Amino acid sequence: MNYEPVIGLEIHVQLKTKTKMFCGCPTHDTAVAPNTHVCPICLGQPGVLPVVNAQAVRYGMLMGLALNCEIAEHSKFDRKNYFYPDLPKAYQISQFDLPIAINGHVDIEVPGGEREVARIGITRAHLEEDAAKNFHETGASTLVDFNRGGTPLIEIVTEPDFRSAKEAKIFLQELRLIARYLGISDADMEKGHLRCDANVSLRLIDDQGGIVGARFNPKTEVKNLNSFKHVEKAIEHEIKRQTKLWETQTPPMISTTRGWNDTQNRTEEQRSKEEAADYRYFPEPDIPPLELKDLADELRTKLPELPAVRRARFQNEYALKPSDARQVCDDPLLADFVEHTFSELHAWLIALPELQETEASVLDHEKQKLGRLVAGWLLSKLGGLLTERSIDVRTMKITPENFAEFITLIATHKLNNTAGLKVLNAMLDDGSDPSQIMESQKLGRVEDEGILAELVTQVISNHPAEVARYKAGEDQLLQFLIGMVMRASEGTADSGIVRNMLLVELKSE
CATH class of the missing domain: 1.10.10.410 (Arc Repressor Mutant, subunit A)
Structure with missing residues (x-):
């Protein structure tokens, strides 16, 4: 018999709106003084009425569409009741039985994994407000900053479809990228824009992979995961911890919640895990139901090209290797730069007098070579120079047109690699035209x-x-x-x- 990990994720993505979920306060900025972006609504004062942030609803629906979910025609908000210092109303406005999105999936590539491609089901995605932030002082006191309270979140709940910590980490990285491509969140884990809890359990399987006994066993929810590294390490630790329990005939009997202690590299028990009934959900009486059909139809036409589709297209159109396509598309602005570079590059090649061919034949003959050249010079050589100068594609002075001209000089052997590096450095200095630099510094290839x-x-x-x-x-x-x-x-x-x-x-x- 073998033990198979069964892992699901609960992910909170902070939406990049200007105002909070149910009031007009500016969204949380860590640079401002505590308790300054607050009002009677987000402080839960008696007699106030929440107003739904329409932009947050649009962002949540875009995420649902990007995750291949069914978008609800009718949705509503609910009160999730529990007491904690960071929740001034003693309830959180969330969604329970009618979330905005259900039944989706995301396919992830797992290089070197037991399965190269894993389809991860999305159970649901729903909108809610964030809690305030507690600061536990030395001793018995706790301070609360309500600036974050009421910030719009979308919570994404996956099916228990992960079979390794690596798969969970890759999925989170892909989700971050999707959020950035949609423009709905910076999804920076270190800044709290993307937070994750992992539900981990084990089950018995036979040598043929068949499930022996229960399909699902009591799970452990692991909290306090604020980086991709912590997610991977915490899940790996929890799998090992539970494996030892099974091997000693004392498997987990109830669902529990544990926190990740990065200093000790271990999970620590916190409490038994709550179920939905513990929160006494009931419909939010102060917010009318949402009618979403027309908005969903509109947003479907505005969904941008997503990371997986763009990676596949870059491999096909530009002959980039899978690893290069992934590195390029991991940064939407870098991917835009590459796209514009290839567009300009094609124009440069067609204009060359020595190439008396149609555009189609030039692209067909040169695609593999150009793909290697652009990726090599952009990711390796230019990337190294940018790192040395502590700048990136957003702040550098090289335009796609000039970079395309530079690649043309390399491709047509008018510049060799050594001279090319000198030209590239000069281009970074002031954004000059590469041909002018080559001529002024006499860096062109000597054939005499x-x-x-x-x-x-x-x-x-x-x-x-x-x-x-x-x-x-x-x-x-x-x-x-x-x-x-x-x-x-x-x-x-x-x-x-x-x-x-x-x-x-x-x-x-």
Whole structure:
């Protein structure tokens, strides 16, 4: 018998609206003083009436559509009753039996996993307001900042379809990307925009993968997961902890809640887990039901291209490798830059007098080469320079048009790699045109055989020992001599011509 992990996630995504879910207060900003973005509504004062934030409803529906959910034609809000210092009304306005979205799914790629692609079911997605933030002081006192209270959230509940901690982490990363592509949230876990609880249990399976005994066993909800690393580590720990319990014939008998202690790298029991009945849900009497059919039809036409679709298209249209497509599409602005670069690049190639072909044939013949060039120069070389300068694609001075022109110079061998790096650095300095930089700094490829012959003769004369060893059979020294010529030309010599000239000269001596 084997133990199979059964994992589900409950995820809260903070929506990027200007005002709170049910009042006109500005949404939470950590830079402002505590308890300044508050009003009688979000403080739960008697006699106040909540007003639904229409933008939050639109954002929640967009997320539901992106998760392939069914959007409810009719929805409503409910009161979730519990007492805690961060909840001034003693209830949270949430959704219970009529959430805005149900029955969705997301497919994730799991490189190196037991299953390369995993379909994760989405049970539901519903809107609610965030709680305030507690600050536990030294001793017995607790301070509460109500600035965050009332901020719009969408809670996403998955089916228990994850079979490893790695799958859960990948799903969360994909969900973050979807939220950013939709523009509904920054979804930054470290800033609390994306929060996650993991429900973990084990079940017995036989050697053929069949379930033995109960399909689902008592689960442990793991809280306090504020980074992707913590999610993965906490789930892995909980799987190991529960495996030991099963192996000692003492499996979990009731559902519990545990917190992740990152310092100790372990989960710690907090309390038994509440069920829906414990919250005494009932309809929110101060908010009328939501009629969503017409809005859902409108939003379906406005759904942007999502990350998975864009990755597949970049692989097909631009011949990017899967790993390069993922790296590019992980940043929507970088993906936009690549898209515009390829558009400009095609125009540059068609305009070249030496390419007397139709656009279609140029793209067909050059696609693989261009894909490698753009990915290599953008992700590796330009990416390294940006890191050195502590800037990114948002703040750099290189435009897609200039980068496309630069790639054209490389593709047509007017610039070699060494000179290309110099040009790229100069472009980063002031956003100059790459052709102008190449001409002004005399970095274009040197093909003049008279000039190259002088350099070859000079290198052979300056390195008699290496020449003698080459002639004695150490063929690898040819590359050393080519390098010396390239250095003498400051990287502008055509290495192919240099190689042929060296072979001729060394043979004739």
